[in-house]
Amino acid sequence: MTKIPGKESDVPDPQSPWDEISPGLWMGGHVWSDPAGEPRPVVVADEFDLVISLFTRSGHGPGPGTEHLVAEMPDSVLTAGQLHTVRGLARAASRALDAGRTILVRCHSGYNRSGLVVAQCLVERGLAPAEAIALIRRRRSPWALHNAVFTAYLAAGLDASAQLTELDPLR
Numbered sequence: 001m002t003k004i005p006g007k008e009s010d011v012p013d014p015q016s017p018w019d020e021i022s023p024g025l026w027m028g029g030h031v032w033s034d035p036a037g038e039p040r041p042v043v044v045a046d047e048f049d050l051v052i053s054l055f056t057r058s059g060h061g062p063g064p065g066t067e068h069l070v071a072e073m074p075d076s077v078l079t080a081g082q083l084h085t086v087r088g089l090a091r092a093a094s095r096a097l098d099a100g101r102t103i104l105v106r107c108h109s110g111y112n113r114s115g116l117v118v119a120q121c122l123v124e125r126g127l128a129p130a131e132a133i134a135l136i137r138r139r140r141s142p143w144a145l146h147n148a149v150f151t152a153y154l155a156a157g158l159d160a161s162a163q164l165t166e167l168d169p170l171r
Helices: 080-098 113-124 129-139 148-156 158-166
Strands: 018-022 025-029 031-033 039-041 050-053 067-070 103-106
Touching: 018 113, 018 129, 031 080, 050 080, 067 103, 080 103, 080 113, 103 113, 113 129, 129 148, 129 158, 148 158
Parallel strands: 025 103, 050 067, 050 103
Antiparallel strands: 018 025, 031 039
């Protein structure tokens, strides 16, 4: 188990580098644990047509011929601007799927930030938020989207969540 600042210590590393959530739409991270429980780095080369990274680490790819969208953000409360970015990335993923491309959405472990973008993409494509979350948890891990703030954003809708965030006088 890899310790991540702010991450609950009882959350295990994923058991695979990435998993296909729906045809052509993959979700993953930068680390996974092999069958012996050893943490392993995830390096993307040219397996995907588009990689969307919400966390980056030098040397983890993707390769030079792969389109790469980067929008680093925390695995915590997001600003209105970050929520708008999530929506834009989800739409970019949906357009890429419509064009027959394969997409990897990744963050550190491939649970929360990537899950938020993938779930929003699925919502944009017609799934209800609860269905999108359940699908991600079945296909990636029961630990996917364990960030309750992110599931609340999805339930309320990203646009409404962004509007409410903009009203927060403490921000």
